[in-house]
Amino acid sequence: MKNRIELLAPAGSIEKLKIAVMYGADAVYIGGKFFSLRARANNFTLDDLKEGVDFAHQHKARVYVTMNVAAREEDFNECDLEEYLKYLQSIHVDGIIVSSMYIASFALNHTPNLEVHLSTQASITNSDSVNYYADLGIKRVVLAREVNLEQIKVLTKKAKVGLEVFIHGGMCSSFSGRCMLSNYYVNRDANRGGCAHSCRWNYDLYKKGIFKEKLVNKEGYFNIASKDLCAVTLIKDLIEAGVESLKIEGRMKSEYYIATVVRCYRKLIDAIYNNEDIDYNYYLEEIKKAENRETSTGFLKGDVTLTEQLYDSNDHPTKEFVGYVLGYDEDSKIATIEQRNNFKVGDMLEFFGPHLENTLYLVKEMTTQDGEAVSVAPHPRQVLLLKTDFLVTKGDMIRKKMDN
Ligand code: SF4
Incomplete structure (x- = not known):
C-alpha cells in the first residue's frame, strides 16, 4: 500500500x-x-x-x-x-x-x-x-x-x-x-445549498388511480x-x-x-x-x-x-448525545461536564472520546458546580460534576441509550 x-x-x-x-x-x-x-x-x-x-x-x-x-x-x-x-x-x-x-x-x-x-x-x-x-x-x-x-x-x-x-x-x-425538486416545491435551491430534502417527504403513490401499497413505508407513505x-x-x-x-x-x-x-x-x-x-x-x-x-x-x-431506497423515514440513532466533558480533576476524580440532553440519576451513560474507549458509567449521583446534589439534568448546557473512576479529557462526549 x-x-x-x-x-x-x-x-x-x-x-x-x-x-x-x-x-x-x-x-x-x-x-x-x-x-x-x-x-x-x-x-x-x-x-x-x-x-x-x-x-x-x-x-x-x-x-x-x-x-x-x-x-x-x-x-x-x-x-x-x-x-x-x-x-x-x-x-x-x-x-x-x-x-x-x-x-x-x-x-x-x-x-x-x-x-x-x-x-x-x-x-x-x-x-x-x-x-x-x-x-x-x-x-x-x-x-x-x-x-x-x-x-x-x-x-x-x-x-x-x-x-x-x-x-x-x-x-x-x-x-x-442535478436535482431541482426542492426548487420546484419550496423555492429552495439545492444547488446553492438550500435543499429541503423533498425526496424524503412522505408521498401518496398512485398509478392510474390505484394506490401502490407495496411501495409504502411503515407509515403508509412512499418517498423517493x-x-x-x-x-x-x-x-x-x-x-x-x-x-x-x-x-x-x-x-x-x-x-x-x-x-x-x-x-x-x-x-x-x-x-x-x-x-x-x-x-x-x-x-x-x-x-x-x-x-x-x-x-x-x-x-x-x-x-x-x-x-x-429509504422507506422508513422515522429511523433514529440508538444513542443520544447527553453531555460534553469540559475537564477532569485527577485528584478528586471529578469530571466537569456540560449537559446537552436530559439525563438523570440511575441512567447508564457511555463516555467516549478520541482516546477514550467506550466506557459505561452508571449515574449514582451528580452535583451542580455549587455542590448541590441533583437527580436530573434537564437544563441545556447546565454544568454538572460527576465522579468517575476513569480518566476523561476535555472534548470527550457522553451518550445514553435512546428512549424509544
Ligand atoms: S437530497 Fe433529495 S431533494 Fe435534495 S438534491 Fe438530493 S435528491 Fe434532490
Missing part, C-alpha cells in the same frame, strides 16, 4: 472542525461565505477560515474550502474571486473544491499554491474525464457517488491524479448537483429518497484499490454525529493498516449510535434497487 488513505470529514462550523480533527480526521472540508454550497451550514467567516486552518495545521490535518456552487452573476458581484482566492492562499488553505472550470482555471492561474480539486458536482465517472482534468492541473477528482467499487478499481489504476470517494452520509436520488451511504464493510477494498481520500458527507450534521462517525472510520482505517481482525458489527453498531437514517452501500456494490 502506498500513502495512507486520507479520512476527510465535513465541518459546518469552527466547533465542528475542531471536533472532526480531534476525533481523527486527516482533513476537513469547509465552506466560506462565498461560492459555497450549504448556505445554511454556518459557513465560515474569513476569520473563522484562518482559525480553522491554523487549528487543523497544528494537528497535522489539511483543510479544503468548497467553492462548488453553480455560481451566478451575483456571486461574482458579491465577492472578488481573485481577492478571495488570494486570501485563501495567504492563510495556507490546502486546497479548494470546485465544480466550475472557470473558477478552477482562474485559481490555477492566480493562486498556484492552492490545490484545485474537482467536486462530485462535476459527475466524473470515467478515467478519460479524470485525466482530462488532471492535464489541466486539477490535483484530485471527487468521483460521482454513482460509480461502483469495480469501476473505482479501474479508475484508480488509470487516473493520473488522486481520487476521492464518498463513504458515508446522505445520497441524492438524482446525480449530485435513497438510504444514507455507509461503506464500513468496503473500506478495506477502497484502500486496496488505491483511493486517495475517503469522504464523509454532512456539513449540516451535529457535533455528536461528526465525532461518532469520524471516530468510527478512524478506528476502522487504523485497524486495517494494523492488519487487525475486523469485527464489522462493532463498527456498524458504532455508526448506528449517531445515524438517524437507514443506510446502504449505495452504488458501491453495483446498481441500486428498491432495497437501497
